[in-house]
Amino acid sequence: MNEGHLRFLASPEWAQMLETDLLPWVRGVADLGDDVLEVGPGPGLTTDLIRKLAPKVTAVEVDGQLAEALAARLAGTNVDVVHADATASGLASDRFSAATCFSMLHHMPSAAIQDRLFAELHRMLRPGGAFIGVDAADIDLLRAGHVDDVFVPVDPDTLGARLETVGFTDVGIEPSEYQVRFRATKPAS
Numbered sequence: 291m292n293e294g295h296l297r298f299l300a301s302p303e304w305a306q307m308l309e310t311d312l313l314p315w316v317r318g319v320a321d322l323g324d325d326v327l328e329v330g331p332g333p334g335l336t337t338d339l340i341r342k343l344a345p346k347v348t349a350v351e352v353d354g355q356l357a358e359a360l361a362a363r364l365a366g367t368n369v370d371v372v373h374a375d376a377t378a379s380g381l382a383s384d385r386f387s388a389a390t391c392f393s394m395l396h397h398m399p400s401a402a403i404q405d406r407l408f409a410e411l412h413r414m415l416r417p418g419g420a421f422i423g424v425d426a427a428d429i430d431l432l433r434a435g436h437v438d439d440v441f442v443p444v445d446p447d448t449l450g451a452r453l454e455t456v457g458f459t460d461v462g463i464e465p466s467e468y469q470v471r472f473r474a475t476k477p478a479s
Contacts, residue, residue, distance in 0.1 A: 305335045312392065312424065313339050319462075319473050320420035323387025327414060329376040329407065330394030334360040340390060341369050348386070350376045377406040384416050391423040393469075396443045401452075404444065409456040418478040421458060424471045446470045 298304055316322070316339070326344040331337040331351055337360065341347045347369045351357035357373035364371065372379065389411045398404045411421055428443040444452075446465035449472055453461050458474035465471075 305338075308335055308339055308392075312336070315424075315471060316340075316343065316390075316422065319471075320388060320422050322390075322420070323416075325385065325387045327381070327386040327389040327411070329389065329391040329411070330397065331360060331371075332356055332394070334363065336390070336392040337364065337369060341367060344368075344388070346370075348372060348381070350374050350379055350381075352376065377403060377410050379410065379414075381414055383413050386414050386419060387416055388420045388422065389415055390421075391425075393425060395423065395425040397440050398442060399440050400442060401444075404442070405452055405456065408453055408458070412457045412476055415476040417476055419476045421453075421474045421476070422472070424469050427465065427468050427470055444470055444472075 322340070322344045324344060325346045326340055326348070328337055328340055328347055328349045331349040332353075333356060334349070337347065337349050341364075345368055349360060349369055350372045351360060352373075352375050354373055357371050361371035372381070374380065391407075395404050395407075398407065415421065426441075426443050428445075446463050449470065450461045450463050453472070453474045457476065459477050460473070460475040462473045463470065
């Protein structure tokens with residue numbers, strides 16, 4: 291992630307946008323339950339929101355420096371930070387009541403790797419567990435913010451089928467001008 295993008299994701303402006311825009315949507319779209327997995331928390335402003343909604347949160351971050359800083363900042367809270375690649379985290383199957391990813395999918399270098407993540411999240415969710423997320427739309431303004439950075443946005447026209455291919459049901463895709471919101475469920479046994 292480039293420095294400018296990382297600074298924005300740690301800014302008070304981003305925190306305010308999350309509080310006023312993301313949080314109400316999360317509350318309205320799914321019950322997160324008691325044990326939430328967050329993939330790609332970065333500096334952790336989304337983690338700060340999610341940890342208010344669930345008794346236990348596991349945040350999986352691939353970047354070692356970001357994981358270390360977040361673990362130090364949230365030590366002694368209801369958040370466990372794991373430094374791992376979420377496509378092969380080694381976390382238990384059927385464990386989590388919900389999984390989330392916010393503004394991180396476009397940082398994965400290919401749709402195939404995103405699909406591996408979707409399959410891994412499906413494996414780790416309990417039957418009936420929700421998967422919710424938001425990611426960047428493919429627009430020039432957002433591309434410009436990712437200079438010298440990976441930018442592989444999800445296609446809202448194919449995302450639903452991709453989630454269904456790995457086993458999710460009740461898929462909902464909500465594209466807008468600057469983002470794509472989605473939800474899906476691991477079928478109950």
